[in-house]
Amino acid sequence: MSPILGIDLGTTNSLVGVVDSGFPILLADVDGNRLTPSVVHNAVDGTVTIGVKALRQRVLDPQRTVFSVKRLIGRRASEGEWQPPYDLATIGKTPVDVSADILRHLKCIAERALETEVTRAVITVPAYFNDAQRNATKRAGELAGLTVERILSEPTAAALAYGLNKLEDQKKIAVYDLGGGTFDISILEMSDGVFQVLATAGDTQLGGDDIDRAFADWILERSGDTPVLNSNASSASLRTGVSALLSEAAETAKKKLSTLDEVTIEIPFLNSQKHLSIRATRTDLEKLALPLIERTRRHCLRALTDANLKPTQLDEVILVGGSTRMPLVRRIVGEIFGKEPNTSQNPDEAVAMGAVIQAGILSGALRNVVLLDVTPLSLGIETFGGLMNIIIPRNTTIPCKAGEMFTNAVTNQREMLIRVLQGERELAKDNWELGRIAVPFLPGPKGSARVGVQFSLDANGILQVLARDTATNTDMVLEIQSSAVDVDDAKVEQMISESVDYAFDDMNERIWTEARLKGEELINAVEEALTQCGSLLNEDELLKIKSCAAQVREVMNHAPHDARKLKSANQSLDDATQSLAVLLVERAMEAALERKLN
Numbered sequence: 001m002s003p004i005l006g007i008d009l010g011t012t013n014s015l016v017g018v019v020d021s022g023f024p025i026l027l028a029d030v031d032g033n034r035l036t037p038s039v040v041h042n043a044v045d046g047t048v049t050i051g052v053k054a055l056r057q058r059v060l061d062p063q064r065t066v067f068s069v070k071r072l073i074g075r076r077a078s079e080g081e082w083q084p085p086y087d088l089a090t091i092g093k094t095p096v097d098v099s100a101d102i103l104r105h106l107k108c109i110a111e112r113a114l115e116t117e118v119t120r121a122v123i124t125v126p127a128y129f130n131d132a133q134r135n136a137t138k139r140a141g142e143l144a145g146l147t148v149e150r151i152l153s154e155p156t157a158a159a160l161a162y163g164l165n166k167l168e169d170q171k172k173i174a175v176y177d178l179g180g181g182t183f184d185i186s187i188l189e190m191s192d193g194v195f196q197v198l199a200t201a202g203d204t205q206l207g208g209d210d211i212d213r214a215f216a217d218w219i220l221e222r223s224g225d226t227p228v229l230n231s232n233a234s235s236a237s238l239r240t241g242v243s244a245l246l247s248e249a250a251e252t253a254k255k256k257l258s259t260l261d262e263v264t265i266e267i268p269f270l271n272s273q274k275h276l277s278i279r280a281t282r283t284d285l286e287k288l289a290l291p292l293i294e295r296t297r298r299h300c301l302r303a304l305t306d307a308n309l310k311p312t313q314l315d316e317v318i319l320v321g322g323s324t325r326m327p328l329v330r331r332i333v334g335e336i337f338g339k340e341p342n343t344s345q346n347p348d349e350a351v352a353m354g355a356v357i358q359a360g361i362l363s364g365a366l367r368n369v370v371l372l373d374v375t376p377l378s379l380g381i382e383t384f385g386g387l388m389n390i391i392i393p394r395n396t397t398i399p400c401k402a403g404e405m406f407t408n409a410v411t412n413q414r415e416m417l418i419r420v421l422q423g424e425r426e427l428a429k430d431n432w433e434l435g436r437i438a439v440p441f442l443p444g445p446k447g448s449a450r451v452g453v454q455f456s457l458d459a460n461g462i463l464q465v466l467a468r469d470t471a472t473n474t475d476m477v478l479e480i481q482s483s484a485v486d487v488d489d490a491k492v493e494q495m496i497s498e499s500v501d502y503a504f505d506d507m508n509e510r511i512w513t514e515a516r517l518k519g520e521e522l523i524n525a526v527e528e529a530l531t532q533c534g535s536l537l538n539e540d541e542l543l544k545i546k547s548c549a550a551q552v553r554e555v556m557n558h559a560p561h562d563a564r565k566l567k568s569a570n571q572s573l574d575d576a577t578q579s580l581a582v583l584l585v586e587r588a589m590e591a592a593l594e595r596k597l598n
């Protein structure tokens with residue numbers, strides 16, 4: 001089983017993880033960081049550095065330090081072009097190349113942590129990415145040496161991380177994602193265990209960076225020393241560098257203010273004379289951030305309108321993106337949607353976690369752990385002769401649906417008893433009965449009834465058995481609570497090991513039962529034919545048939561069961577009745593002809 005990586009290729013930060021020993025985990029680089037800044041520095045000599053090291057270059061060599069490249073891949077047509085301070089053409093790379101650099105770096109982090117080569121990945125993209133943008137992301141993955149098993153929407157990934165796939169059907173959720181440079185709001189609906197994006201809105205030019213910039217300006221003003229970017233910083237390059245330094249200090253202070261009420265901001269040698277040291281409170285920051293965060297409100301309302309929903313119809317509002325760690329953001333989101341947002345997950349890791357979970361499901365690594373996601377044992381019904389007829393095999397990912405058509409085994413039968421079974425054994429009696437329903441139908445000849453049986457297992461492991469008499473379209477429904485999936489591990493193991501231990505006996509018993517059913521059917525048919533036209537056979541033929549039938553009966557009642565012997569006895573009887581069959585057909589034709597002549 002080769003591992004599949006889950007990757008959040010973010011505008012600001014990227015993360016990589018994998019399911020390890022059944023648990024989704026995010027992987028850290030050599031320095032212990034799980035967040036890798038999505039920044040790539042391309043030195044003139046061709047050296048490429050990625051992540052924190054590249055971020056440092058943003059101050060020293062801004063023109064060759066590429067950041068927010070996702071914006072170039074993911075431009076929304078309607079929005080103005082974003083002009084980066086670097087020029088990809090002089091660097092000689094495309095946005096896809098730069099994304100590939102980041103992905104290659106993440107692949108290395110994973111390979112170092114896992115001590116094995118990894119070649120497959122699930123990568124997330126914003127919900128609004130179109131086909132071209134998704135394909136570009138996929139191409140970047142391939143350039144980095146990764147087979148992209150799936151491109152997953154970020155809000156869907158977040159919902160997976162929050163465990164919202166375990167909710168009942170028809171749940172509606174809002175995913176509010178405020179990252180470094182972009183804001184996305186998505187409204188999702190889960191139906192049949194699959195998330196559907198009902199509406200998306202947002203602003204590709206709004207995020208934590210804007211807060212940093214506003215805060216940096218405020219710090220500058222506060223320094224009282226306005227021309228910090230004075231004559232010393234004459235070159236454009238140096239100016240960008242200094243402002244990058246300021247933004248960095250502002251960002252660090254901003255993050256601290258998510259948990260602290262007050263911080264001291266220190267910047268060494270901002271201007272040549274002195275260190276800068278300024279105190280800032282959370283209230284100071286919130287005053288600056290408020291108008292920016294308020295801008296998300298109309299997008300949220302817009303998405304709700306597009307999805308044709310009122311805020312009260314949402315079951316959950318979840319927060320994604322590092323900027324939603326700000327208490328102010330949480331307050332405003334609560335106000336917009338009229339409900340406390342769910343903050344049970346790490347907002348800046350949720351998307352990556354979801355990608356990892358999806359990857360784990362695809363690779364099979366999550367099967368045995370997330371019991372609720374697969375059927376631990378087969379589900380089926382008892383059919384003629386006490387055999388187990390599997391409808392949903394074990395290890396099927398839920399939710400799922402499957403069905404089969406059944407008929408009556410006996411003429412003039414008035415109802416069919418459906419016993420719902422769980423287990424791996426061939427005979428019904430060795431499996432566990434979960435419930436039963438009787439389906440009434442109109443009496444008729446054997447094989448005339450048509451009863452459809454459908455099993456549907458929802459995401460919560462609730463099994464619904466629907467039986468429909470197709471002649472009258474009457475439905476019978478049986479609902480079996482979670483027992484279909486929620487089975488004690490030890491019992492599952494015992495059932496499976498027994499099914500292996502008894503595989504040979506069970507199979508023999510199944511073949512025997514099938515042969516016995518066939519034998520009974522033959523004997524009934526022969527007896528019926530003999531009463532109709534036995535007198536037309538000669539003595540030898542009659543004797544032969546009778547002795548063959550007796551042989552079948554004898555083998556049938558003989559213990560221990562010998563399936564092979566019964567099958568050959570059936571065959572002999574079948575052969576011996578050849579002339580009887582011919583006679584029957586002739587007789588039927590004569591009768592028909594007579595009717596016509598009369």
Ligand code: ADP
Pocket residue numbers: 009010011012013014178179180181182207208209251254255256258320321322323324325326347348
């Ligand atoms: P993206 O999805 O754009 O890659 P992230 O989800 O990683 O972005 O969010 C990055 C943004 O989150 C940055 O602007 C960063 O400053 C901000 N951020 C991270 N942690 C905090 C925090 N504790 N408080 C406030 N903002 C934070």
Ligand code: MG
Pocket residue numbers: 010011179321351
């Ligand atoms: Mg993100």
